[in-house]
Amino acid sequence: MLKGKNAIITGARGGIGRATITCFARNGANIWACARREDLVFIKDMEKLGEKYGVEIWPLFFDVTDYSQLRRAVSQIMRQRISVDVLINVAGIIGDSTSFHMTSIDKMKKVMETNFFSATVMNQYVSHLMVKNNHGSIVNVASIAGLDGEPAQYEYVASKAALIGATRHLARELAPWQIRVNAVAPGMIETTMGGKIDKSLREHMLSKMIIKRLGTADEVANVIAFLASDLSSYMTGQVIRVDGGI
Ligand SMILES: NC(=O)c1ccc[n+]([C@@H]2O[C@H](COP(=O)([O-])OP(=O)(O)OC[C@H]3O[C@@H](n4cnc5c(N)ncnc54)[C@H](OP(=O)(O)O)[C@@H]3O)[C@@H](O)[C@H]2O)c1
16 A cells, blocks of 8 residues: 555654554555654664565654754655655644643643644655655644544643644645645544543543444554555545544
């Protein structure tokens, strides 16, 4: 499905990011696997995965909220002189409080910074490369929270709603260069982040699901791969829910 495509994927060490890397490698893509902290275990893991599927995986390490690190990473990609076909913005955080009144503006800014502004800067830099190639596919990992107002807190909901609006806008702005921009909106997925949702909210969400279980990271990765691939060539500006039918 992705044979010969070169894809940048952030949040590479997390649940959905790691699953997306495996899915992309299995489907023939070469990958820049972007994680926050450099470590040997991750490098070895990526090496093994690349060998298993016969693709190149280049680990890159930067904090997405540190724009000088981010710029250096994109410059490193540019220096490889390989066309960048796909960008998947996965990196994200959830806040630690439950009440809007009790959350400081600094905590809210941190969530906005990670979930919205860093994806915006990635989209700016990488779409610039895609414009030169006159093609590309960007997938932003949003959340049903950005559509429905739940689960999770005010700042998380706002950050994902902003990312969804940005996706719809960018689809129009980048269309003249054959760059498609879509988003996935996962529901409750079994990852480290999914585990942070409190028990009562989890039960409330489960009661609303048609498929009565949490989703897996692989199930989200499959939809990301479809949106990144040419199988979705007539889709742009879309937000696809992967939520068990909430
Ligand atoms: N799980 C769910 O139920 C769910 C539902 C809807 C949407 N999502 C979205 O899906 C995406 C992936 O989440 P997940 O469930 O896979 O959670 P996860 O396992 O916690 O992964 C999140 C990843 O983002 C990375 N990250 C966070 N801040 C970063 C920063 N400043 N710089 C670089 N990397 C950073 C983390 O890096 P470290 O490993 O270094 O911490 C981690 O690898 C997020 O955008 C999340 O909002 C998740």
